[in-house]
Amino acid sequence: MDTHTHVDFSPPGPRGRRPRRTAKALTAVAVVAAVAAGGAYAAGLGPFAAEDGPEPEAVAQARAFLADWSSGRLPDAAARTTRPDRARQVLHGFTAGLDIGRPRLTAGAPRDTGDGAVTVPFTARMPVTGLGTWTYTSALPLREQGDGAWKVDWTLSLVHPRLSDARKFRLDREETAPVRALDRDGGTLSADSHPSLAPVLAQLAGGPDGGGPRGAVRLVDRGTGEVVRTEASFGGKDTAKDDGPVRTTLDATWQSAAERALAKAGGKNASLVALRVDDGEILAVANSPASGFNRAVSGTYAPGSTWKIVTSSALLLKGAVAPDDVVDCPRYLTVGKRFQNVETSEHRGATFRKDFTESCNTAFIGLRDKLGDGELGDVAKKYFGVGQTWHVGVPSYDGSVPLPRDATEKAASMIGQGRVQANPLIMASVTATAVSGGFHQPTLVAGTEDTTATTPLPQGVVTQLRALLRATVTEGTARVLSDLPGEIGAKSGTAEVSDEQDNNGWMVAHRGGVAVACVVEEGVTGGGSAGPVLHDLLAAVPAS
Known part of the structure; x- marks a missing residue:
């Protein structure tokens, strides 16, 4: 697709750098959005300490532009530039014409250019549907406008350094x-x-x-x-x-049952994975729609409250909490931003067991200081293999739990939000590890290489996790599965995406020797969207 026609664009001339505004003004505008494909999360960026560093307003605008582009909010991204109409046209043509999914755009260290402008370099990871990820680096030029606002100084080369009036990109399959x-x-x-x-x-x-x-x-x-x-x-x-x-x-x-079950997703984008607990062998991989991206294995999503399995493991491993401990579940909790529970529910005086079965966000966030900043990621990698390199037999995304950049992001990671990323393959594996105690690299093809190295969970932790997952079915948010035969354990999840999209719905479960995970994009709640999918799947296959 030709993403460009003739451009008659002359950038504004250099302007002198204006004096720094007050700390109050800086704080008001320094807001950034950290975004990954499949999810969005807003966090605060405080003013730069150094008086001679780049303008915080410019840096915030650059990060917000990248966040909007990542999330597909192209009109919003374009509005942050000096040429909104042209920017919107080119950004749409670039991503649609090259069949790019949700980009992952990571800002680098900003720098003054010496002519009254600021440059923010970034790394672009562009997922080309059905092929792989195209990675390159570029930079955003920003310039202060006459009204004092900073905007991205639009030019074709900021999309990619080689995009120009004379040259464009073409995708060949x-x-x-x-x-x-x-x-x-x-x-x-x-x-x-x-x-x-x-x-x-x-x-x-x-x-x-x-x-x-x-x-x-x-x-x-x-x-x-x-x-x-x-x-x-x-x-x-x-x-x-x-x-x-x-x-x-x-x-x-299992594969046929999985495909029939996805009909319960109501036409929404959805995927699921079923794998054997004792060896990680994949029994089913299903995607809806049936053609295109293998989101079940290669997708990147915030796992929402299904991630509380890992968070609970981290807390139980160090004895920071026990199932019968009272951990209050208020309606709201503010850690830089206001967090709340689904439907703003609350359970005053609840036990940790109740917090888990009712998926109380505020209770889990209230326990954040029980874990070190990097501890959740360490537990995910050491015990669950998340973030290590998996050799599944097809290209896969193996998860990410970055070190939180501030208290708000740490709070979000406790409930599977922020920059925590997973997919149904990862969450089925997490469930299998939790109920067996040992991680087994998932495999789709026999004889794949295994370079992972993990440590088994202590049996006492496994026993507690199994009891929590079972209670979630018998008395909690996974009651949709309670009428099925067999001793099923499960965890529901609701993951925020953005202000413009409904939440993704998640559910993971295990029965007998099989663990399953499902995500329904914009499913609103896990119990209401992914729950019926897994119910139909488990009803159609043997309970043993």
Whole structure:
């Protein structure tokens, strides 16, 4: 797609740097949004301490621009520039034309340019649907306007340094031969028999190395269409040679049940994973819609309250809380911003067990000082393998729990918000680890490499976690599963995305030797959206 026509744009001339405004004014404007694909979170950015550093107003505007672009709020991002109409057109053309999902844009250290302007470099991670991630660096120029406001000084090169009036980008996809795949019992799997496997089978086309389908982002001359250079290449070896069918760990019965269950998502984007607790072998991977992005394995989402399994593990591991301890659950709690419970519920005088089963955000946030700033991430990595490199057999996103940048972000991470990122594969694995005590790298193809290193959870912690998950089904927010046979344990989750979108709904569960996880985008609540999906899935498969 041609994202540009002739631009007649002359940037304003240099302006002298205005004196610093008062601390009160700085504090009022220094607000940033830290955003990742699948979620958004607002936090405060205090004024810079150094008097000769870049203007905080400029830095805040740059970060807000990146946050809006990341979340797909292109009109808002464009409004922060000197040419809103043109910026909106180009940003839309760039992402839509190159089939880019939700970008991950990370700001670097700002710097004064010496001409009254400020530059904020950033790293762009652009997920090209069905292929992989295109990573590059660019920079935002910012200039103070006549009314004293700072804006992004619009130019094509801020989107990508090589985008210009003369050159644009083009996405080329190469056709790959359909992979022949077998389930764990030797039965044939195909997109005809299991439509939801289409993105998975496309990724399997590259073999166990996860090469997947092939393609490239190319820089081309706008006038002639000739390729100037290849910016990014995706895919593995040439798959023209048929090396025979790929034997997977998938179970046709579970896969069919998973695909039927996703019909309960009501047409919303949704995905789920089912895997074996004792070895991590994946039994089902289902995505709705059935074509396109494999969000179940490669998606990035805030896991919301399903993450309280990891938070509870961290608290129980150090004896910071016990299930029968009283941990008050107020309606609101302010830590830089106001946090609340779903439907602003409260449970005064509640035990930690009640807080878990009713998914009380304020109670968990109230325990934040029981953990060190990096402790939640350390527990996630050490015991649950989250953030380590997984070799699943197809490209996967393996989770992230960054060190909180301030008290507000630490509070958010306690409830699976902020910059904590996961997907159904990760949360199914987290559930399996919690109820068995041992992490097993999830696998879709036999013989994949395992480079992870984890420590087993103590049996006492496992016993407590199993009891909490079971109580959530019998008396808590996962009661939607309570009529099913077998001793089911579960945890619901509601994850905030942005002010413009409804919350994502989550639910994880385990029964017998299988753990499952489901996310429904804009499902509002976990019990109301992901819950019915998992209910239908578990009702259709054996309870043992």
